[in-house]
Amino acid sequence: MCAQPVRPAFSRRSERGPPRAIGAKRLEGGQTGMFLRDSEPWVDDETLGQHLEENGVSRRSFLEFCTEMAVVLGLGSAAAPSVAKALEAQKRPTVIWLEMQECTGCVESVIRTEAPTIGDLVLDVISLDYSDTLMAAAGFAAEKAKAESMAKNKGSYLLVVTGSVPTKEDGIYCMLAGKTIRAHLEEAAEGAAAIIALGACAHWGSVQAAAPNPTGAVGVRDIIKNKPIVNIAGCPPIGDVVTATVVHFLTFGRLPSTDREGRPLFAYGNRIHDQCSRRAHFDAGQYVENFDDENARRGWCLYQMGCKGPATYSPCPIVQWNNRTSWPIGAGHPCIGCTEPFFWDTMTPFYRRLPDVGGFGVERRIDTIGASLAVGAAAGVLAHAGMTVLHQIRRRKSTRQLPEHGAPTEDSTNG
């Protein structure tokens, strides 16, 4: 885990949510509840050591985990003890994970997290009471476990949702245990404290919602209106962002501040373009002009290869993928914009900067249309100018043949 703290993106955006005291005081020691001023009551006289001992936790490993979490959350490692404290304060909170119309890539992504690892998360941090992909029970036993947990933790559990909801044909395009997935979602959302819509499908529908959206797939926000929802955008999102959001919720007792798309600011607060390691090449005018050309082998900017970084808000350049091994642009491929809604339609073709527009028989590039219209206009102007001049000459000739008309009119000049 990189020791460098992620920039506390949400501390400086006062117009979106009330200001938090995170940025201001984060260099202080971790003993007081410095960043919990407006969330959880905190005991100032209890030391961390006592607290951890009381809870019988291996202090070292738990602190390591908390440091990692704090860094991902953008709090700086100094905040780790407070995170530890908040997490240890209660029994493991219940998480229900509902999988809908999806490819399970989001689950795989969460399994790849570094901090906390999925093992730590499931055994130490949360109580994952229902997860299609991971749970031991199946069928009736699984549904029973879910129902019991939902009843017992009504109003307090966190609902994680991956996948979209098909709305056509009364939702029969995705069924679970004999019921539509929509019914499952509505039932699970009912008693949830908050919902994490994980991945592009749960966010807005993703690939199955790409035109022509055969099954009428929509995201969670289109179905559930009365619960706080945070969208972890991406196809799939980075697993560490998911666990960071879960821990944020558990630590601060609320979902993180979000942007207009409902995405956490700590991850989606800036564009890829503005955080890209290849940005210097963009500004310098140094571009890859074809894959594996000389410029690609220098690691120049992928702007001309259709990179959607300038239109995409994502933590990829900063958090990076799979224990900060790399990220798409880092591995030489342009960004496809997968954290933005409707990217399958707005960001395609992926290898061109702009989409094609229809309506001209065949779809064409915008610039081709624009340039041909401009050339057409210029040609029209030239033709019209030529005809006007001809017309004038002819007219002048005809007026000259009528000397009785008197003096030439104003038309006779300049020819």
Added chain:
Amino acid sequence: MTTDQVKPLARLPWFQVRLPRARGDFTWIYLWGAPLRVSHWVAALSLVALFGTGIFISQPLWVTSGEASSHFLMGRFRFAHFLAGTFLVMAGIIRVYWLFAGNEFERWPALWPFTRRNIRAMFLMLKSYATIDPKIQPHFVGHNPLAQVAYSSIYVGTTIMICTGFAMYGQSNPGGFFYTAFAWVPAILGGLQNVRVVHHLFSWLYPIFFSIHIYLVIRSDYLERGGVVSSMFTGGTYVSSHDEFEDCDLGDHPSVPWHTGEHPTWVKPQ
């Protein structure tokens, strides 16, 4: 007007033949106030700059070599683009002010000439352009309604360009002024990439408009002798007091010899 009033240079035989003969009285009409003229030329120059730099930004025509730190090519183009953009906005602000403070030809109601008579005039203009026959062309002192519609459309198009432009400009500082002020743009268009598409698409208005606009004003000068081109420098144009105009009754205007330089200030007709 008599021949002895012609200036010495014009007495040369070559010029003499071609100079207009006296034909009644001319009136100099003050059409375009200084703010409008200034905003016109500022906008024209900045639009040329915006289009040129915009093309480079969308499709970098050449790449630099060597260390990235020793170049700032795209950065400079973008800076020029943004700078020209601010000039365009300034011109726009002046124009908007002048929509309320200007004269009848400049005020906001002139932007949509959609009376029955004007629409008929538009068709006549179109017919005249199509048949290349200036005789059927209705006469206007100010912009003819067809031209006015074109200009109004350019105002609309430019507003869209400014909004989409600032929406994208604001993205580099999320939460900042431009980001917040233009947050509605990507929301309406369905995402940032669509904002880019619209910005790109509308940018092609300008080369199209420029070629037609420049052609038609020169053509108008050539055919009507009104001095449309110079009116955007001097503010006014000469019209024959004997001609009839759709948008103005010249009866109230004193006729002024064209060369005296005694330009009357605009008097509201009727």
Added chain:
Amino acid sequence: MASTKVVIDPITRIEGHLRIEVQADAGKISGSWATATMFRGIETIMTGRDPRDAWAFTQRICGVCTTVHAIASVRAVEDALDIKVPQNANIIRNLVHGMQFIQDHVIHFYHLHALDWVDVVSAVGADPNKAAALARSISPWPNNDAAHFAAVQARLKKFVASGQLGIFANGYWGHPAYKLPPEANLMAVSHYLEALDWQRDVIRLHTVFGGKNPHPNFLVGGMASAINLDETATINAVRLADVMGMIKRAKEFVEQVYWPDLVAIAGFYKDWGAIGGGTPNFLACGEFPESDPRDLKSLYFPRGIIMGKDLSKVVEYDHKKVAEYITSSWYTQSGGDDKGLHPWEGETNPKYTGPKAPYEYLQGEKKYSWMKAPRYEGHAMQVGPLACMLVGYASGHKDIKELVGAALGKLNVGPAALFSTLGRTAARGIETVLLAHKMETWFNELITNIKNGQTATFTRDKWDPKTWPAKAQGYGYLDAPRGALGHWVQIENEKISRYQCVVPSTWNCSPRDAQGQMGAYEAALVDNHPLVRPDQPLEILRTIHSFDPCLACGVHVLDADGGLLAEVKVQ
């Protein structure tokens, strides 16, 4: 005695939404129905798109088998446009796909399949010292020591004592079909946790070459990750050393943990070598081309068909003999629902005729699944690692023959035991071991190429759509971790006009066809299959999981316009 109706919905620890219904009589299963309950329609969405984008769309068919649909897609488009990728790109794809196999199979074994064989709760009562002795007797793995096992056990104890069992709640713990001693269970639980950490390390190979995982990036014409030893942002010694380490750790874990565990656990469940064989025909389309994918001789895993468990001969695979039936699927077609159509002629008009939701049973319905039923010359087929290994075994593939023989010897069973639930699980392990070794060969080849100055990763001459023919069509095959996969693409005027996939889970999870033949899941469940406690259907999970179902892959819409492709070149 009346038979008991049992419904398992959802089948958990798989990809996607699968419903299994069975009828059980006196501890045996007599009837079974497999239902795919989700439908997305991705192929319809492909029409009119840029063929160079296709890989990204098809990749999202499945996030568990991430990469496989992307590779099949770029192969199909490259075949259509006659693009030959540089050898380096081919090696990198093999490395990426190989690591996908290894990681996916290990995850499947420990996290999706193991809980069918391993009683997690019983591990609480194990003796860590005995567990260490057991573990050390089968493998030199450094973490196989008493201290480590004790720590895992303490963690597990605390977890169980918390009363919050989470994902382990309501498991069938204590079921009589669990036969492992507590010590073996503890060892498996320890490795369950270690595998979680291991997989996120080795899969980073995808991130190095494709930028992320799941869903790394691919490129028609090669790979986007340029090689330049003298730059920081490219594939250089730092990246290659990282990859080398991952390949080494992948091999170590497979050799020292996965394979010994599998053999050890299988030793306790030898009876499952006679259970759940099912469909006797096996299809493998071949994988890991070591030169151009069109050169079938260069395939590491050979292509072919085994009919009727007959290992004496390998039948040649001709994709034109594939037909899909919708007799039992929620679609209609113009020529009548009982007609089998080749994928190119396939129609897909989704038409749900099942009971209104919520429903209790689907058995008895004429149509009961979103899955179509592909058949080869009218025969149902099994695909997957077992098919792959059987075809290799029957073709006389040296590595496969050797390892299969060794495994059978260790378990002291004959080749007949391969045709079973246990056989499928064992074949998956054999495949993984083979690939874990092969990865090093491929990696060394890449290094040799770079040493010799061959650094190209991309063929650019057909990148520009203007260089494409007005019409083109291509076929991309791939043997995925779950079996034989095919993508077919037709390109017209620079756009996809038709796109189709025939996917492993479609073969395995298919419902009954016009002749009433069951799909592989269904057939396996009625082949000498026990079900001791209908309310705790552990045995069913074992057999279904042994196929490693991937439902999102299996259900897809064939092109809706139903037009006929005249000819597609297929090698």
